[in-house]
Amino acid sequence: MLRLNNISKYFTGVKALQNVTLHFEKGIIHALCGENGAGKSTLMNIIMGIHQPDEGIILWNEQPVEIRNVQTAHQMGISIVYQERSLVDSLSIAENIYPVQTPVVKVGLIDFQLLFRQAQQLLNELGLTNLSPMTLVKKLSTAQKQMIEIAKAIAKTPSLLILDEPTASLTHSETEILFRILKNLKEKGVGIIYISHRMSELQKISDIISVLKDGKFVATIDSKTPAQEIVRLMVGRDLESVKKSTNVQMEIKLEVENIQGKGFRNISFKLLKGEILGFAGLQGSGRSAMARSLFGDEKITGGKILKDGKVLHLNHPSEAIDHGIVYLPEDRKAEGLFLHLSISENIFSAQLKKGFYNAAIADDVTLKLCKLFSIRTTTVRQHLRKLSGGNQQKVMLAKWLAQEPEIIIVNEPTHGIDISSKEEIYQLLKYMTAEGKSILLISSELPELLFLSDRIAVMHEKEIIGILSREEATEERIAALASGINAH
Amino acid sequence: MQLKERLQDRVFSLAASILILCIIMTFIFPTQFPTVENFSQLLLNLSIDTIVAVGMMILLISGMFDLSVGSIVAFSGGLAGYLMYYHDVNFIIAILAGLSGSLLIGFVNGWLIAIAGINPMIQTLAMMGIVRGLALMLSGAGIQNFPYNFIYIGQSKLFGLQAPVWYMIFIVLLFSFLVNRTVFFRRYYFIGGNERAAKLSGIQVEKMKIAAFVLSASLAGIAGILLSSRLGAALATSGRGLELRVITAVILGGASLSGGFGKIFGALLGALFMALINNLLIIGRVSGYWQEIILGLVLIVAVGLDQWLIRKMEK
Structure with missing residues (x-):
């Protein structure tokens, strides 16, 4: 035709x-x-x-x-x-x-x-x-x-x-x-x-x-x-897969007790140091709403958030960042990126320390991060608009990693990204856990969750309906739980 | 940087246009244009606009604007004049009162826009009317006979340039440094580019917005004091139409109504360019009616050229 x-x-x-x-x-x-x-x-x-x-x-x-x-x-x-x-x-x-x-x-x-x-x-x-x-x-x-x-x-x-x-x-x-x-x-x-x-x-x-x-x-x-x-x-080549390995250490980083807020309720879980805790569920099951509250973007109306055993009261994302919690939003373009600014300006957008801004130092740091994250660009002054989706996502990761966080919440990190960038992002996430950082991974791609997570929490109708260990988790089981069928 | 990229940098292209315009005018009007008196007068005329334009540039970088600045210029001069003339208040206290009044207006604007969520256009349009009314109440048909100390602020000279020009130069240099080099002011680019992402990057967007309106109103307040000192009178009508002139200058200077772009030097160059065109028309004895028409055309050509270049770059 x-x-x-x-x-x-x-x-x-x-x-x-x-x-x-x-x-x-x-x-x-x-x-x-x-x-x-x-x-x-x-x-x-x-x-x-x-x-x-x-x-x-x-x-x-x-x-x-x-x-x-x-x-x-x-x-x-x-x-x-x-x-x-x-x-x-x-x-x-x-x-x-x-x-x-x-x-x-x-x-x-x-x-x-x-x-x-x-x-x-x-x-x-x-x-x-x-x-x-x-x-x-x-x-x-x-x-x-x-x-x-x-x-x-x-x-x-x-x-x-x-x-x-x-x-x-x-x-x-x-x-x-x-x-x-x-x-x-x-x-x-x-x-x-x-x-x-x-x-x-x-x-x-x-x-x-x-x-x-x-x-x-x-x-x-x-x-x-x-x-x-x-x-x-x-x-054009075979992808080397990241080995299924774990970096979990027996130290509780984040403990959430019965928190509730707009769009989620009765959420309790523990996140260990170096752990990737996956969150599965349908759109609107409350995963993103919960993530936003853990980052201080929305307030919780009940329950407690403890980091390293201390209760946190978060009123604004800046306070969460101060406590070492960072968040990569789901909608990169609308919530995460400054498309009209350069890579190095984007990376320094989350710099909370007041004072003078030194473009030369910023460019230097950015250049190192670009190498570490294999962000492909001719110059760190390149505008974000001109990068591919995969490179944009890596810039976001780099921006938050430059903040030396302890807990990283990532929401749909590989949404609309090509395969080799995906693979690189998986490696980066794994690399972060090896550095002792903990990750909350929200994803709608089950293979991704199964591949990366140490445990997977499944949400349904604003609540956690079950937390599966790596051994228990299969695509069928997660899909069943996510649609409200509690298969014991 | 390539020439094409340079041309997209408004500060560069505007500076080049100004230079070319100056050279052409020197050839056409060799006796009238390149004289110290002409330039000193030209700079004096644009100083008030430029001081206000600096604040407006910061607002436009963060994706907002303020229509009430023209009224604030009349209000701050009016309040200071009212206190000095009718209540024999010391000139320093009168100036501080004018400035604090302006600052308060900026705070109300900022609070209602950032916290209560009123659209900046509507809020500042309303405030423009309210403050103009206040200015009329304060200065009525106009106040004159100010103490010498007050007049001195705006009418003294240094190295052949009038005081307002020096204030303008100081304010432009100060804010240019702050906006380029401090983390605080750089955040306005993030807010203007993507407000949601700015909040999720830990930026206190609401507080920053209030600060921007306070700053813009305060600069308008300073401009108002300088203007009434220079004229030796507080007029309820001063600063009428100034807001649109200033927004025009700032847009010419490279700002975008959707936010995220602009440099402080752009505000100065935008105002300078407009003053030059004005000067050209006066020296060339062109009817004053043409001034507005030509400035309108210049704005369209500048912004249109930009769009054309962007499209050309993408192809």
């Missing part, structure tokens, strides 16, 4: 895409994978008409076409769900789904009855029967917003649908729903391009997988190909 022949694209001397030839067919779910910077986004931008290829031809239904802008792409029947949100919070679900093709009555006014009916029908088709089209988008959870984003793309009845990391904010069960929707569309003959970093998903949903590396096409392979092999194609 869509054929890209020998597409090349250059950005000020950098070859973003080189001679890429890819064919996308009707009724086939075609997965696209590659590390960050492999050229996936550029390719999608070319298909959507945001960028024009410097070389090569695009064929749509055997006809050569020129996609000049997004409107042209939409008219041709190509629709995309971006990683970033495009919804307007203050409008209803229905208005968000039909921003352009809004039904109107004769004089040009919006026909709300028809609009809501259309939207309801679409929501039903997608199995989102519990949502009313009149609900305002701001009242939805992140995952629900993602589903509306997908609904919006489908509402254009595309013949080619592109999804860029659609499951990044979805839980296990919501992912299942999405997959059902995609299979449905596929049977109707819609072509689907599916971009994701999650290997297990790619293999589950897609028919064929194409791999890009450094702007070049590597191979198109059957989705049954073993994951190891796909990763090797993407990275």
Whole structure:
């Protein structure tokens, strides 16, 4: 249906895409994978008409076409769900789904009855029967917003649908729903391009997988190909896995007794020195809310937090940092990074000591940290905006490690990050525990939790429903606990 | 640094434009433009605006702005004048009263914005009206006949330059140093860039915001005292329209309304550039009406050029 022949694209001397030839067919779910910077986004931008290829031809239904802008792409029947949100919070679900093709009555006014009916029908088709089209988008959870984003793309009845990391904010069960929707569309003959970093998903949903590396096409392979092999194609080498080891010392660092607050209750656990305590659970199960309270961002309304046996009263993150507790938030761009500032300024953003700022010393320290964390950049004055997701995440880690913390709370540390950066972050986390630091790891990726954690606490409906030791923990058990099935 | 990057640095490009403008004007008006009197007058005219612009720059770096500064200029001069004229208060106490009044207004602005969560535009717009009313009550049709000591502050000269120019130079140098080199002031860049991330980095965002409004109002207070001392009169109408002029200068100087960018020297250069254009029009005997039109066009061209360069860089 869509054929890209020998597409090349250059950005000020950098070859973003080189001679890429890819064919996308009707009724086939075609997965696209590659590390960050492999050229996936550029390719999608070319298909959507945001960028024009410097070389090569695009064929749509055997006809050569020129996609000049997004409107042209939409008219041709190509629709995309971006990683970033495009919804307007203050409008209803229905208005968000039909921003352009809004039904109107004769004089040009919006026909709300028809609009809501259309939207309801679409929501039903997608199995989102519990949502009313009149609900305002701001009242939805992140995952629900993602589903509306997908609904919006489908509402254009595309013949080619592109999804860029659609499951990044979805839980296990919501992912299942999405997959059902995609299979449905596929049977109707819609072509689907599916971009994701999650290997297990790619293999589950897609028919064929194409791999890009450094702007070049590597191979198109059957989705049954073993994951190891796909990763090797993407990275160009075998990944050395971190050994499953433990650095736990028998010394209680943090003890939480029965704390409660907005979004969580009855939380008790102990964190040992050098331990990685994993937190599993669905979106909204209270993990992030609890983490924010441990960092002093929100107040606790009951219970006690003890560090090294002393009770802490935290009113502001600065006090938590003072006590050696740091927090890497889940949403890097919104909560963690200063994209308009340089690497070294970002790293020194958490410097609490007042006094004079010396840019030369800051740059020096940053340079050392960049080496230690293998942050790939030409200069420490580079703006964060220009780094890849993986490098940005490493800058955040470096920023907090420069504070010499004792307890590190990390929330979804590898969200939307390419595989080799992921591996490096795992190594860094392990390295920190070897240094005697303790880690609270919140993650929605079960393999990651199982791989890193010494113990895993599972949260359900604002409470800890069970804490599993490394021996007890399996994907099935965690998934069962997280959905409220207490399997004793 | 490459030329392209240099061009994106507003302090550099503005300084270059000012230099070019000066050279051109020297050739066109060799007898009127490059004279000590002209420059001394030009600097005097921009000194009040620049002192206020320094505070405004810090607010814009942190992603906020203050529309009440123009009214505060009239209020602080008015309060000091009122106390000296009607109550024979010592000039030092009168000045301190004017400054503390301004500081208090800044605190109220900051508290209502940072703690109560009122939008800065709405809060300072309201305060602009309230404070202008207070200034009218204090100075009515205008107060004159100030003690010599008070007049001396704004009318004395040193090395051929009037006192307000020296105050301006001192304030610009001081704050330029503080903003570049102290951890405290550098935090405004973090707050302006990403407020949420700033809080999660341990920065006391609310307190910092209040401090920024207090600082901006205090600088406006100083400007008000200097202005009434220089004019030898406290007028209820002084500083009218100053807030928008100052915001224009600061934006020209490289600040962004969304926060996170800007340098103190940019505020000075922005004000200087505007004063130069003004000077050019006066010497060239162009009608005063053109002044506003040309400044509006200059602002659009400067910001538009920036956007164009950014887009060009990304391609």
